[in-house]
Structure formats: structure tokens, C-alpha cells
Amino acid sequence: MKWYVLAFFVSLIFPVFAQAKTGNELKELALADAQGFKEGVFFGYVEAVTDARYRELCIPKGVTRQQAVDVVKKFLFDNPATLHLPADDLVVRALRSAWPCK
Numbered sequence: 001m002k003w004y005v006l007a008f009f010v011s012l013i014f015p016v017f018a019q020a021k022t023g024n025e026l027k028e029l030a031l032a033d034a035q036g037f038k039e040g041v042f043f044g045y046v047e048a049v050t051d052a053r054y055r056e057l058c059i060p061k062g063v064t065r066q067q068a069v070d071v072v073k074k075f076l077f078d079n080p081a082t083l084h085l086p087a088d089d090l091v092v093r094a095l096r097s098a099w100p101c102k
Helices: 002-013 023-030 037-052 065-078 087-098
Strands: none
Touching (some): 023 065, 037 065, 037 087, 065 087
């Protein structure tokens, strides 16, 4: 968890590196070794998009941040035809597909 927090704060300092513009770039971050810097950036990116666009989402209480990250990661690997789209839109799509609003 310490790596995720560190990566999040470093991403604020180096926004060009941390900003995934497309799903392809976000997937590259998702491919990183567990507990590595890029994995932390991926975690921070998903968390930031979730926080910024929470009104568009219906994530149930009790869902952990790690669960949300896992859902996004699986979505990226299961939907390669969408990787050219904006990364933040793909995060929202992934979370909506897992937990649709009723």
C-alpha cells in the first residue's frame, strides 16, 4: 500500500508520466510488475478517475479500491478493440459494466 500512496503523490509531481491518454497507455501501466512504481501509478489513476467521475458510477458500498482496480485491469485485457479510446472513459466503462446503475 505504501507504494500506491507514493506513486499517487509522485504522479502529481510528474503528471505527464502519470497521465494515460488512451487505453493502450493505461494497459501498459497495468502490465507492470505488482508492487512496482507503474502498478502504483495505475492504481492511482483508476482511483483518481473514480473520485473525479463518481457521479457517473454506482459502485456498491463495500467494494474495495483494489477490487475496482482489478475490474479495470480485466476490462482492458478483455476489450482490446476499445484501447484507442480515452483512458478515463475506459475506467468508467469498466466500472459501469461491473456495477451498472439501476
